[in-house]
Amino acid sequence: MKLKRAPEYRRLLLRTRPKRYVNLFRTIYERRCRSIVEIGTWNGVHAEEMIRTAAAHSDIRSVRYSGFDLFEDLTDEQSSSNSPSAPHLSSGSRAAGANRRLIRGNTRDTLPRATEILRNADLVFIDGGHSIETIAADWMAIRDVMGPATTVVFDDYYPNAGPELAGLGCHSLIDQLDPGAYAVEVLEPTDEFEQSWGALRVRMARVTLVRST
Numbered sequence: 001m002k003l004k005r006a007p008e009y010r011r012l013l014l015r016t017r018p019k020r021y022v023n024l025f026r027t028i029y030e031r032r033c034r035s036i037v038e039i040g041t042w043n044g045v046h047a048e049e050m051i052r053t054a055a056a057h058s059d060i061r062s063v064r065y066s067g068f069d070l071f072e073d074l075t076d077e078q079s080s081s082n083s084p085s086a087p088h089l090s091s092g093s094r095a096a097g098a099n100r101r102l103i104r105g106n107t108r109d110t111l112p113r114a115t116e117i118l119r120n121a122d123l124v125f126i127d128g129g130h131s132i133e134t135i136a137a138d139w140m141a142i143r144d145v146m147g148p149a150t151t152v153v154f155d156d157y158y159p160n161a162g163p164e165l166a167g168l169g170c171h172s173l174i175d176q177l178d179p180g181a182y183a184v185e186v187l188e189p190t191d192e193f194e195q196s197w198g199a200l201r202v203r204m205a206r207v208t209l210v211r212s213t
């Protein structure tokens with residue numbers, strides 16, 4: 001079953017909230033990603049959209065999705081039989097037909113053991129634990145195995161972060177990446193959320209290996 005390509009994709013971009021998530025779908029659509037890894041699946045709502053976007057260019061059965069999460073807050077009812085699950089990825093969902101795999105556990109343990117999945121990924125979305133330490137550990141597991149065709153998208157880039165965000169987000173990691181080794185784009189749009197301390201601004205960042213000539 002194929003997504004009705006361009007019209008449905010354009011509708012997805014128009015309805016996407018928070019707005020910065022358009023970057024995820026654009027990356028999958030424009031780079032024709034079929035093998036997707038999400039670090040921090042949560043309830044699977046964006047996983048489903050990513051799978052559907054990947055299916056715009058090929059049969060949904062050729063799309064592979066691997067989701068890593070603690071999956072500890074799901075009720076037994078939400079989980080399918082004995083395996084960890086997420087409601088939006090259940091067998092009745094619009095993402096049905098894709099090859100889906102959910103890996104439960106702390107990514108500090110699960111990612112270093114998942115080199116085969118990471119090595120073959122077209123897109124890795126890093127959106128799990130938000131502490132600098134966890135993001136750095138997730139990135140290191142990916143960095144060591146990513147190939148020239150892998151695009152890594154980070155959520156939680158906080159531009160001009162103040163003391164309220166100390167210890168959180170990927171901005172310090174992204175800003176320190178070696179430009180000789182990595183092509184880095186900090187993407188628009190910026191989402192803005194009012195907090196008791198002021199405006200929380202969030203962007204996504206996209207990283208690939210610099211192509212050697």
Ligand SMILES: C[S@@+](CC[C@H](N)C(=O)[O-])C[C@H]1O[C@@H](n2cnc3c(N)ncnc32)[C@H](O)[C@@H]1O
Pocket residue numbers: 038039040041042043044045046047068069070071072105106107108127128129130134
């Ligand atoms: C912001 S939510 C992810 C949202 C999701 N990517 C989306 O776009 O809808 C963060 C998720 O990361 C998971 N998480 C946080 N720390 C983690 C860790 N160390 N290992 C695995 N999962 C973790 C949480 O359980 C939560 O579901």
